[in-house]
Amino acid sequence: MKILVTGSRGQLGNELKRILSTGHAEIGPIPTEYATADVDFVDYHELDITDKAAVDERFQDNGYDLVINCAAATNVDGCEADEEAAFKVNALGAQNLAQVAADAGAKLVHVSTDYVFPGNEAGERVETDATAPISAYGRTKLAGEEAVCAANPKSFIVRTAWLYGYVGKNFVKTMKRLGETHQQVTVVDDQIGNPTSANDLAYEILKLALTDDYGIYHVTNNGICSWADFAKAIMDGFGLDCEVVPVTSAQYKQANPQSADRPKFSALRNKHLEEGIGDEMRTWQDAFAEYVRNFDTLAD
């Protein structure tokens, strides 16, 4: 099996690299089919996915069976400030990969987000629920989903949420840093979601990619919480004496007027996984506890 992983220096890309090179994820061993896989890990500098000619050329030279697209513009406020630039990566870049993969008969795993939902309804969203993004990031990611589905029938759209890995920037590391230097931190408590380990997500992606059951999948750790709940778990997990002061989204927006709107209820339920290959994703608390245990050894 010949595999291309794009955006490989990001959080998810690094966990794919880790589990493909060791054969093990934190959930368990990865499928043995990957033991002999030949994997190219590329990021922006080796392959800019917005450059169609470069994408075509890489495929012609290599003949991939599977593409895992981890490349994206992920800075939610940055996307709000420059939606056109975000669209180029999140929609057109995804389309480039989907088209070339389709021409080659290759499968594509395209990673997307809970922010495709408006978040105005309590509870967990399933794959068939109506999308209606309220941010530039969400709009460009939804456009990417649609372009991928239109271009390549052998596509898996994997929506995840609140992702944290050992390598790269994320909420956990930001909170940890603030917790080490501040006595108090204010965090939004009226946005609900699923903190998700990039290592667990990488594992489910590899399992899914072996099937022919294409379509949209929600893949998050199980259980829901608010950002403030998650921040408290981070302070507790790292033994930091920092008080988490809850604020509303409205209060946060008033203090940060340039920030993008985020959905209030964007928690996902892994229904397609449950009904298909099975949902092995751990609870967010279990996954996060393991992350804390491994942090000093694995985090950059």
Ligand SMILES: NC(=O)c1ccc[n+]([C@@H]2O[C@H](COP(=O)([O-])OP(=O)(O)OC[C@H]3O[C@@H](n4cnc5c(N)ncnc54)[C@H](OP(=O)(O)O)[C@@H]3O)[C@@H](O)[C@H]2O)c1
């Ligand atoms: N992070 C989250 O909380 C979250 C939540 C829901 C869904 N997701 C989705 O999950 C996926 C993986 O997220 P992540 O957190 O691993 O992202 P990440 O850490 O930001 O990594 C994305 C990678 O893509 C690269 N990239 C950007 N533009 C590119 C281009 N034109 N061509 C090639 N590579 C490019 C980035 O390079 P530079 O760093 O040099 O720009 C970076 O290495 C994304 O699809 C994201 O939308 C993430």
